[in-house]
Amino acid sequence: MSHLVEIRDLKVAFDGVQVLHGIDLNVGRGEAIGLVGESGCGKSVTWLAALGLLPGKAAVSGSVRIEGRELRGVHRSALESVRGGRIAMIFQDPSSALNPVLRVGRQITEAVSLHRGLRGETARAEALRLMDMVGIPDARRRFDLYPHEFSGGQCQRLMIAIALAGEPDLLIADEPTTALDATIQAQILDLLIQLRTETRMATVFISHDLGAVSQVCERVCVMYAGRIVEQASIEQLFANPRHPYTRGLFDAIPRLDGPRDRLIPIPGTVPNPRYLAAGCAFAPRCPNAAAYCDLQRPALDMLADGRHLACFNPVPPANSLPVRRKILEGV
Template identity: 75%
Template sequence: MGNLVEIRNLSVSFDGVPVLHSVDLQVAQGEALGLVGESGCGKSVTWLAALGLLPSKATITGSVTLGQTELVNAPRPALENVRGGRIAMIFQDPSSALNPVIQVGRQMTEALKLHRGLRGNAARTEALRLMDLVGIPDAKGRFNLYPHEFSGGQCQRIMIAMALAGEPDLLIADEPTTALDATIQAQILDLLARLREEMRMGLVFISHDLGAVAQVCERVSVMYAGRIVEQGPVAQLFDRPRHPYTRGLFDAIPRLDGPRTLLAPIPGTVPDPYNLPMGCAFSPRCSHAQDFCHKERPELLRQRDGRALACAYPLPEAGAHKTTMEKVTS
């Protein structure tokens, strides 16, 4: 199966300061890709750049192709045909994404008019169908309510319904469950998984929640300081993480089984893009770093088992043999 979207050598700088460095990502039709890492690692910037949604001070280089269409530096009309239509994005705070002074039904019919040309009763009927699809109870009776009359989870469902209005090939979910309680999070995750299967959409799931990524995604890419540091199939990478940063993310998760133990947070913080350390950006926080790590930046290398890794001294894998690697090229 060919890739729906291919990102090659994507770099972004703001006023000359690099924040994203030669990122490569691919999403196939119907596939779910997880993108994880701490805040400030470049997860959202990657896809905002791909859709041309960054401010004018951003300089974007590289390539983002949707089928045969190049999106980087594409003219505005071409991007407007893609955004919300072929690629839709939902954000982590529906209360700020929905207009508080416009009825929800009207906001949905405006999306249907823009992306599918539906008007009047046809738009209303389709909006009600989408509200039913995402699990809004009594959609007809709540069609003319305002966003503040819905719960947080219901507002997120409305945002998902609006994203589906254009029948997208790819849905980008940027921290869609962050502000929701655990029960509603589970419902939203189940909804995304079901919709992806029913509509054969590609899905990019951006999250801090590794458990949610494991539930929804087949592949995962780990980002740190604007670079991909490890990527591979979810089951393989979650079971045997080899980059010290990935291992640190797992060690910081509280466990509900076994004896109580202190969490092991990763020391320090994500470096400021204005003051990146020499060599590996993670080396100041890495207990496994050696002299080489503070001088040279490791390239993203692909292993024979399918995963890719950017680490000069990866963690050992139980029972693994030394593998031949090849550079992940654009």
């Protein structure tokens, strides 16, 4: 699979505090990748940095290429042609991402005009088509309504319509179902899967929800404390999570079948990036940690099965894919 986007050694610091520690990530054409981990692990920051959307106080280094073209350090006008046109992002909270004083139709036509040069009735017709595509009922009548006149799920659909306005090659969905109830979440996930099938665009799905990731993605990157600690196909990860942190994420999922059992939470919290130890950042919370884990940081190496893992004491191989799939069916 050819690479659409290549990220190499991406680092980010705020006020001298390193929060991303050299992210390497490829996105293939038409591929769907999941980015998972607890809040504060660097999932959203990775892509905000890649698109040049972090505030000016952020110190960013590394390489971000789209089809071999470097995006880091280019003129702002060149970067703006990529945002929305080649790479589009759906942000976490549609209520804050949508402009509350502009009618939704204008917000979609503005994106269509900016990225594709359409004007007047042509732009309006395309905006209505996008509203229909993402499942906004009675789009023509609701074209001139304001965001507050739509439900939370419909606002998320409007955000997806704006993201699709530039016909991007890559769609980054940042926690697109977080604030939605279970039924609407399922509808949004189905919509993302349908759109990817129809448009053949690549997708990066940022989420805490392993169940959602299992439905949408082909490959998963697990992040912890600003680093990728495990990267594998969806089948490999769900059958056999090898990093203790990944295993902890699975163990913390409530089961909806069988006897009631206590959840097994991961002890402690994500560390403050200002006070990271010299060794493995997960060592203070890890059941497999040894003394040397506090002193030396494991590299992200490729294993014999093709996955990448950064751990000195991984979880032993196991075959539990059917069980994990069954657990996540109802999540």
